[in-house]
Amino acid sequence: MKELLFTFKNELASTGVILLLVLVLKYGITKTVRKVGRISDIHEIRTRLIIKYLSFGITFLGIVAIIFVWGVNIRDIGLVFSSIFAVIGVALFASWSIISNVTAGVILFFTFPFKIGDRIKIFDKEIDYEGSLLIEDIRAYHIHLRKDNGELMTYPNNLLLQKAVSLIGTYDHSRDGSDAL
Structure with missing residues (x-):
């Protein structure tokens, strides 16, 4: 076990930093959005919805960063993502207006x-x-x-x-x- 920890100490340290950064960013963005919502007199339900969208985006970026830190082969990831995005792309093409409306809701x-x-x-x-x-x-x-x-x-x-x-x-x-x- 110690040998495993020693072998991957840089990756483990980088993963810890990324996780800490994701948590700090989520906390900071949550505080900022709540403050903007309070100052602008925006309904609490809308504020929570925007926090959920931004939290999902930060988590996704954190996962991508961890994948790169651990040195996963880009071609393997590219193959998996291209397959996933092909299926999702077909589904999203049918519901493009929904994505447009959600983006407009954030704006x-x-x-x-x-x-x-x-x-x-x-x-x-x-x-x-x-x-x-x-x-x-x-x-x-x-x-x-x-x-x-x-x-x-x-x-x-x-x-x-x-x-x-x-x-x-x-x-x-x-x-x-x-x-x-």
């Missing part, structure tokens, strides 16, 4: 100037509605909008980035719970 988390409770108008010729829309929820794939007549409409996140949107009325988020009594 909207950091840059969307509207919040839950605000009234907006979307300038889209395919929406057969002229009134304002109330933002009820912003999810990973779509946004829930309530029409004045009470009808619930879902609108894809990627289209929200592509269409012109105007703010009609802002909800006062500082009053949440103030009139509970």
